[in-house]
Amino acid sequence: MQPAGMRPISFLQPVGEAALVPADSVSWQIFKNPLALFIGGVAAVVLELAEPRVRSGVWNHTTFRTEPVRRLQRTGLAAMVTVYGARSVAEEMIAQIRQAHERVQGVTEAGAPYSAADPALLNWVQATACYGFLEAYCAYVRPLSLHERDCFLREAEPAAVLYGALGAPRSRAEMVAQFTAMRPCLEPSGILREFLGIMRGAPVLPAPLRPLQRLMVRAALAILPGWVRGTLLLDGHLRPWEQRLLRAAGGMADRLVLRGAPPAEACRRLGLPDRYLYDAPRPAILPSCGWDF
Template sequence: MFDDPSIISLPKPLQHRIDSFARSLLQPARAFDFSTPPCEPALVSPESVSWRIFKNPVSVFIGGVAAVLLEFGESRVRDGVWQHSSFRTDPLTRLQRTGLAAMITIYGPRSKAEAMIAGVVRRHDRVTGQTREGEPYHANDPVLLDWVQATAGFGFTEAYHAYVRHLTEDDRRSLFAESAPIARLYGAVGAPASRQELDLLFEAMKPRLAASSIIFELLAIMTRTLILPAPVRPMQKVMLKAAVEILPLWVRERLGLEGQWALNPVERALVRTMAEASDRLVLPSSPAVQSCRRLGLPDDYLYRS
């Protein structure tokens, strides 16, 4: 099918099954067509590092979990999500919607991505309340928005770097530059614009990060929710452990994520094998491939060595 030896070619029936499963993960209610309208650009260029990173479903899943764990270390973010979302009652749909939003942000046509983000901002404006400790929160608080954007960038970047392919300093600088306009659309006008600024934000947030029973409830829900197909479902908890492992050591210690949440060498090798293979497998229904088609690019554009 493809001439590049770096691309994995599978028997058509198996390729179709994997493609169908990957598509189902991003369809919480209705299909989103990334292939239209023809030629409309995304918020991020197809030549970007972001387009190459977000095409990998394994590292995106791991990075997304890592980001949520970091977010939930902050009580205002944690209680805001827990009190105003359906995660406890319908976790799969919540995960699907979150994953789809990330794909639209990176790959969707600009007009639809901007409309989606504006809708998120409007919904978040209604999310207010108090933490269990009585501290007020507002989802559109710029401080919290900056933290959420920073943790997302950290999670996706570190997951790809740890389990797929080494990212250079130039790659990392590009990722910060690519994410800045998107962060502003979400209202995160002070989100870190460099690795140094990210380190400073982590240091500033350190006193606020703390363990919570909600974090362990979140991990328990994600362990038992039927996310992966039956043949690879034992890897589900392993992938959660992979997300924990990319967190800074001091974060793991502060949140109590040690012991059973540490990868052993065999598990680490399995995660890396899955993630590296996912980076070489062209899935025709994926947002990345569909978006390439929208822009007149070949299906394997993002997969060429």
């Protein structure tokens, strides 16, 4: 979570300073689960790369192809700081990312101009991240109610505004509208398959767990809307035993307290016990499907 060559970021400081998202939020529950983060992150990137302008910006201006693990660490750290970091730390990091985005621009293979600072593209990237993490948690950890889903989207708004995504979805209805509006723009690409190949083989997990890593990549495709998989020519089928295995792994990960990880350190920064996120009561609301694609 701390990429080599980067200044380490502490989630313990400044003591007592709140994050952009409150500790009793749905976001703090979801982002503590590493399995949901991996699966949701892969799903989000697939959706991003399906949009040709975003795809060109990501593939032509990052080191993902040559340094996939380092790139994943940087992206993961940014997500952790956005959710768990002290507000002043998160605001400083997001400002630096926005400055970097200002320099990312060019033209797609089809001749369409793009800029990483384009609000429409930022809205799409924000929507894909929210969709991926939310659906991965619901599918492989525990179902969330409609109320919890909407809370998660609203909780993301302060950070989204700082990133420049002023029109990011704040409700299930707005998420459906965002996907509907983007539907004509999405297209299959060889880069998508290259990305999936990298994610299957990159040494993200220890060698003995590499088969689970490949399964989690397929699990990411399984949570995409059916029409998205059809448009992108991707297969997201999981066998029943694979679904059960992932749910068991997701449930175990949701109970695993990692004292040196951002969620526990953020709790200690606020004077809360390490187990705060694991012992917190959960709303007794019946789960339900969150989308109407």
